[in-house]
Amino acid sequence: xxxxxxxxxxxxxxxxxxxxxxxxxxxxxxTMAMExxxxxxxxxxxxxxxxxxxxxxxxxxxxxxAGELFEPAQDKVYRHPTFYDxxxxxxxx
Amino acid sequence: MSDKQxxxxxxxxxxxxxxxxxxxxxxxxxxxxxxxxxxxxxxMALTNIALDLLGQxxxxxxxATEIEGKGNTEDDIAMLRDVRDFKNVLLVExxxxxxxxxxxxxxxxxxxxxxxxxxLKNSSDERLQAIAHKSIKEVKYHLRFSSxxxxxxxxxxxxxxxxxxxxxxxxxxYAGELLEESPIDKEISLLNIGVNLNxxxxxxxxxxxxxxxxxxxxxPESTYFQKGGKEGKHTEHLGFILSDLQWxxxxxxxxxx
Numbered sequence: 001x002x003x004x005x006x007x008x009x010x011x012x013x014x015x016x017x018x019x020x021x022x023x024x025x026x027x028x029x030x031t032m033a034m035e036x037x038x039x040x041x042x043x044x045x046x047x048x049x050x051x052x053x054x055x056x057x058x059x060x061x062x063x064x065x066a067g068e069l070f071e072p073a074q075d076k077v078y079r080h081p082t083f084y085d086x087x088x089x090x091x092x093x
Numbered sequence: 094m095s096d097k098q099x100x101x102x103x104x105x106x107x108x109x110x111x112x113x114x115x116x117x118x119x120x121x122x123x124x125x126x127x128x129x130x131x132x133x134x135x136x137m138a139l140t141n142i143a144l145d146l147l148g149q150x151x152x153x154x155x156x157a158t159e160i161e162g163k164g165n166t167e168d169d170i171a172m173l174r175d176v177r178d179f180k181n182v183l184l185v186e187x188x189x190x191x192x193x194x195x196x197x198x199x200x201x202x203x204x205x206x207x208x209x210x211x212x213l214k215n216s217s218d219e220r221l222q223a224i225a226h227k228s229i230k231e232v233k234y235h236l237r238f239s240s241x242x243x244x245x246x247x248x249x250x251x252x253x254x255x256x257x258x259x260x261x262x263x264x265x266x267y268a269g270e271l272l273e274e275s276p277i278d279k280e281i282s283l284l285n286i287g288v289n290l291n292x293x294x295x296x297x298x299x300x301x302x303x304x305x306x307x308x309x310x311x312x313p314e315s316t317y318f319q320k321g322g323k324e325g326k327h328t329e330h331l332g333f334i335l336s337d338l339q340w341x342x343x344x345x346x347x348x349x350x
Contacts, residue, residue, distance in 0.1 A: 004132075025134050031241060036134035038234075039141050 006055040007033040009040075011047035019051050027052075101284065105218070106160045107180070108281045110170065111323055113153030114181035117171060118331070119202060120146035121338050122189060131192050138238060139195070145231040152224045172342040176332050177325040180275075184267035186322070186331045190260065193246055193253070197260035198267075200239040204300050205271040206232045208293040217285040240304055247308025258310050269318025272297055277323070 004026040010019035022041050027033035033052040042050065061069060073079065123143035130136025154167035184202060189195045210232055213225035246257040272294045274282075281287030305312045321327070341348065 026132060027134065028245070032245070035138065035238060035241065039138040040134055043137075043141060 004028050007037075007052045008055050008058060009033075009037040010051040010053070011037075011041055012049040013047050015048065019049065022046070024055060101286075102160050104277060104281055104284075105286060106157050107277050108287055109153045109157040109160070111180040111275070111277060113150045113157065113170070114179050115185050115202075116146040116153070117150040118179070118181045118334060119185035119199075120144070120150065121334055122185065122187075123195075123199075125189055126195070135192075142199070142235050142238065145228075145235065149224070149228045149231070152227070156220055156224070168342070172339050176327055176335060179325065179327065179331060179335075180277075180323050181327075181331075182267070182270045183319050183322040183328055184264065184270065186328060186334060187264065187267060188330060191256060193256040193260035194264065196239055196242045196246065197257070197264040199235070200243050200304070201264055201268040201301070202271070203232060203236040203239045204304075205293075205297055207236045208296055208300075209271075209288055209290075212288040212293060216287070221286065243304060243310070244308045247305070247310045254309065257308065261305065261310055262313055265313040265315065266317070266319050268301070269316075270320040270322060273318065273320050273323075275323035 005028070006024055007027055008024050009022050011022045012019045025033065025036045025040055027036050030052060033054075034050060037050050037052050041047070120143045123139050123146070126136060126139040127143075128136065130139055150171070151167055154170045157170060158165050158167060184198060187194075187198055207229065210225045210229040213221055214229065216222050216225065243257060243261075246253040248254070249257075272290050274290050278287060278290055282289040302312050336343075
């Protein structure tokens with residue numbers, strides 16, 4: 001079971017929201033990953049939809065590349081929609 | 094209250110115990126896996142199922158105390174009866190063994206439980222209808238869990254296949270009692286309160302046959318089944334389960350948390 005692949009679990013807590021990463025688990029196949037996710041992550045009514053994906057299929061950004069990836073955005077304040085008045089009714093954007 | 098009604102209440106009371114005891118004892122058995130599961134995820138799955146079963150037990154026992162009307166509680170029913178008063182089938186009291194044994198026991202029970210609750214939804218008793226509707230959602234998942242594991246082990250390695258085959262062979266003699274009518278089963282199904290087990294018998298054995306074939310497991314041929322649990326005649330295991338389960342109440346009578 002040390003050889004069992006790792007899976008990442010995403011759960012949608014209610015309709016209209018998007019799936020959110022909640023953690024990972026071990027399973028031999030997708031069916032088992034789905035069952036395990038159900039048992040480990042939805043015991044307290046956390047969700048209405050589950051996605052599982054094998055961790056190896058996720059390509060992650062390299063922390064060492066944070067400079068070129070993220071820093072250039074920091075001084076481009078005009079990209080943020082802060083110059084508009086947003087009506088209160090819209091709520092959180 | 095007429096004699097007829099009194100008899101029906103007594104019958105229903107005993108029927109509720111018969112149903113609740115199956116869930117209670119199997120739940121207790123599965124609880125033994127807590128902290129000992131083969132992997133963390135399966136550990137949680139087994140104890141989840143145990144808790145589902147315990148919740149179902151409470152539904153049956155709470156109703157039973159209302160029918161009885163003597164002021165007893167669900168805990169009195171669970172904690173203060175002795176071996177001979179328990180009406181669960183022999184299957185559920187069998188030891189966990191290795192994981193394949195636990196899965197074989199679970200699968201035989203789930204395959205029955207699902208068909209049973211599906212029929213119980215049509216009970217003339219509204220409370221039983223409601224319990225059936227609530228429980229069947231849980232049991233549908235239990236069946237999915239145990240079926241998948243039978244297939245997985247059966248189609249797995251040579252070793253997992255052999256372990257699954259051994260477990261199915263050894264548990265088989267306890268599978269038939271679930272469909273065997275006790276006098277209580279017979280009478281209560283005539284009143285349309287309980288399930289007529291003959292209605293689900295063929296489906297039960299067909300479903301098992303189909304799943305085992307899918308799992309490349311040989312279907313045992315014997316049609317001789319152990320029985321007696323429903324009438325209080327148990328294997329030696331139940332006494333040990335009860336001494337675990339009831340220890341606190343027996344040692345410190347009436348203690349509460």
